[in-house]
Amino acid sequence: MEEIKVSVILATFNAARLLPDCFASIAALHMPGLEIVVADGGSKDHTVDLLKAFRDVPLQWVSEPDKGIYDALNKGARMARGKWLYFMGADDRLLPGFVELCSKLQDENTVYYGNTIPIYGPEKPAYTLGVGAFSPWRLAQYCMNHQQILYPKTVFAKYQYPLKYRVYGDYALNLRVWGDKRFPKVFFPVDIAGYYMGGLSAHFNDTVFKKDKAGIILRSMGPVMYLHFLIKRFKLRHLYGHKDFF
Structure with missing residues (x-):
């Protein structure tokens, strides 16, 4: 049996319209050591x-x-045979840069990530959060795209997607992982996936996560980062009127 290096994990529900193109983008890579896991x-x-x-x-x-989606993704992580886990949606598409990033995978405790680009959807943003390296400070301010990241499976021996959050379970997970120095993070500037603008976070609110976010930063990243985050949030909300910053 072929040794599996990377498991691509999808959570689906009534996705027959989207899966053929999604699967085609994966198969087109002709990448050895790859499996798909669908929950x-x-x-x-x-x-x-x-x-x-x-x-x-x-x-x-x-x-x-x-x-829900995060329960399904946790299930997929448990099923996966790969040393690294990659999570995508049926409406996402892998790009040739995914193979290039996978060729860089070496340390089995390191998180590797690249860039993502919006490929279709109702609108395209003036800027994208799916490009460039994420420091803990940048992540404390803004959620990164989950389609950017290849996690070592060892992350999921310690963490899971929390089920209490409807939309931002991936953000909560990443705040914890980026605050954990046992998992180094390495960025390569290659476009690894295209994603649909207008996914889950565009349609649903997650008031529970927004309430919990500051506490997660405190517990995961420490009091200095927590204080900087609170100051930044105060300035954006009260001085510049960015009420949607949480």
Whole structure:
């Protein structure tokens, strides 16, 4: 059996319309040592038929009720055989730069990440948070795109996506991981994925995470970062009127 280096993990539900193009972008990479892991929430469309028929890349899948996207992603992480885990949505597309980034994977405790680009959707931003290196300070201010990151599986021996957050479970996880010095972070400036503008975070609020964010920064990144974050938030909200900064 082929040794699996990277597991690409998807959480799906009634994704039959999107999966063919998503799977095609993965298969087009012709990358050895890659598997796809799909944690499906019990789809009622043709998603399961597509999973049964797919043969282009080694595939593991399960279809059963779950407690939401982050429960499904945690399930996929447990199923994965790869040394590094990559999470994407059925509406995302891998790019050739993904293979280049994967060629850099060496240390099995290091988080590697690259750039992502918006490829379609209702609008494109004036700037993108999916480009460039993220220091702990930058991450404390803004969420990075989960499609940027290849996590070593050792991260998920210690952490999971928290289920209490509807939208920002990935942000909560990354704040903890970026504050954990046992997991070095290495950035390579290559475009590894294209993502859909207008995904989950564009349609749903996550008031629970917004309430908890400052406390997560304090516990994960320490009191100095926490104080800087509070000062920055105060200035943006009260001096510059950016009420959506949380």
